[in-house]
Amino acid sequence: MTQDIFIGGGGADYAVPQYLNLAYANRHGLIAGATGTGKTVTLQILAESFSARGVPVFLSDVKGDLSGLAHSGSADHKLHDAFTSRAEKIGFADYAYSAFPVTFWDLYGEQGHPVRTTVSEMGPLLLSRLLDLSEAQEGILNIAFRVADEDGLPLLDLKDLQALLVWIGENAGDLALRYGNVSAASVGTIQRRLLVLENQGAAELFGEPALALEDMMRCDADGRGMINILASDKLMGAPKLYATFLLWLLSELFEELPEVGNPDKPKLVFFFDEAHLLFEDAPKALVDKVEQVARLIRSKGVGVFFVTQNPGDVPDDVLGQLGNRVQHALRAFTANDQRELRKAADTYRPNPAFDTAEAIRDVGTGEAVTSMLERKGNPGIVERTLIRPPSSQLGPIDAAARAALMEASPMSGKYDTRLDRESAFEILRARAEKAAAEAAEAEAGAAAEQPSGDADTPSLREFNKARRYAGKGVTRSTSREEDKSWSREIGGAVGSVFIKELKGTTGRRIVRGILGGLFKGR
Known part of the structure; x- marks a missing residue:
């Protein structure tokens, strides 16, 4: 089998066959x-082709259609005749039905x-x-991470971060001397946003066991790359969670994988579907970092394909990194649509045989305007291409088939049971309890040293108790010790001790990467 991936074309009406050179697949796309113009099928045939050549794939299934990669296509399918006719028309002599190795993932653990x-x-950065x-709120979150990193407080799940923010709010004055002003209002806003995040189901994302990247970069016994499918139909209800998770995964690949230069084929191909969600309302600083990751991650052997409705959804600096392009039809109903169409056409190397803008507007479903990197990495001349048919099942598999594949997967049981080891929440609570116990012991010791007095003179402790208002209608204790919750104990009792500890911990500072994730080293 040739290492080049056949995209389509060929035949009398599509004179030039289009191939994706595997050695340039890490130049992104x-x-x-x-x-409805055929993007999903294009994604499906690319995933099949990479897998068949031993390249693992990660993709998100936003409509639930791509689970069909796990099952072979069939002659009983209603489009069988159309598929075989298209394969013959474009000269796809090796066309045959086949299933591919698939691992299903889901942030919610359902599919x-x-x-x-x-x-x-x-x-x-990504959490902000x-x-x-x-x-200003992002600055306080950075303080929280700095405190956790320097004092060895593992932030594993959301309750860890919430507990640390309680402590920071209660010790804002002491922290201001070291890190700058800490606003209680900003701390409160972050806490409310975390509550909203919990309501969206994000609590399922944070915790242990954490995903090991090597589990997504496997091949099966036949040497075919594993196709990792993230169930995203439910996740799309929280678009920022979806985009941030994929960006985190991309940053993890960038930080953890070693440099490999220019490999003969990618180590992994990452498809970022609904890519507009990544850049929508994103601050320029974040977009700049995404562009930096896209530019540098190819040296790690990772190819990234952005999937979106309009090329204009991708910032120019990122778009300029995408060498392999499959452009399905764009509709031009308004003046703005016309401008976007012309802008998209201008990014291609022109073909004297046709007008690129007209071709992008006129291609039908399953057709595309394509340009692939040629030898030496130069952009190819734009061509009209009839996309090859898929070998796997078109459309989703049923729930029973999915469950059977999950049960047989090597990942079965590895991530199913959530762990809850000691982390910031437990550590801060233990410190608060210890400090409160020490304070109570010191108070008892001080009381014991006071003179007992004669029978007619009450002790100092009794005198202090007598001063408390105890009128009718008071239904709660006015004692601060009795009224405290554990969260306020974290803030008050252990505060000064913790501040002193921080002053000697800078040598243990954790290194973070471009997008703020932990740099684990290699």
Whole structure:
């Protein structure tokens, strides 16, 4: 089997066959086009082809259609005749039905194996994006991560971060001397945003066991690359959570994988579907970092394909990194649509045989305007291409088949049971309880040293108790010790001790990468 991936074309009407050179697949790509023009099928045939050549794939299934990759296509399918006719027309002599190795993943653990990361691993930059924080609020979140990193407080799940924020709010004055002003209002806003995040189901994302990247970069016994499918139909109800998770996964690949230069084929191909969600309302600083990751991650052997409706959804600096392009039809109903169409056409190397803008507007379903990197990495001349048919099942598999594949997967049982080891929540609570016990012991010792007095003179302790108002209608204790919750104990009792500890911990500072995730080293 040739290492080049056959995209389509060929035959009398499509004179030039289009191939994706596997050695240039880590130069990234774009799959664009209006709804219903064939983007999903293009993604499916690319995933099949990479898998067949031993390249693992990660993709998100936003409509539930791509689970069919796990089952072979069939002659009983209603489009069988159309598929075989198209294969013959474009000269696809090797066309045959086949299933491919698939692992299903799901943030909610319903349609796939649970996939998690820790709060510490995600880092403050991506979490701030997820929470839609202001610059001042992001600054406080950075303080929280700095305190956790320097004092060895593992932030594994959301309750760890919530507990640390309680402590920071109660010790804002002491922290201001070291890190700058800490606003109680901003701390409260972050806490409310975390509550909203919990209501969206994000609590399932944060925790342990965290995803090990090597589990997504496997091949089966026949040497075919594993196709990792993230169930995203439910996840799309929280679009920022969806985009932030995929961006975190991309940053983890960038930080963890070693440099490989220019490999003969990618180590992994990553499809970022609904890519507009990544850049929508994103601050320029984040977009700049995404562009930096896209530019550098190819040296790690990772190819990234952005899938979106319009090339204009992708910032120019990122779009310029995408060398392999499949452009399905764009509709041009308004003046703005016309401008976007012309802008998209201008990004291709022109073909004197036709007008690129007209071709992008006129291609039918299953057709596309394509340009693939040629030898030496130069963009190929744009061509009209009839996309090859898929070998796997078109459309989803049923729930029973999915469950059977999950049960037989090597990942079965590895991530299913959530772990809850000691982390920031437990550590801070234990410190608060210890400090409160020591304070009570000291108070008892001080009381014992006071003179007992004669029978007619009450002790100092009794005198203090007598001063408390105890009128009718008071239904709660006015004692601060009795009224405290554990969260306020975290803030008050252990505060000064903790501040002193921080002053000697800078040598243990954790290193973070471009997008703020933990840099684990290699």
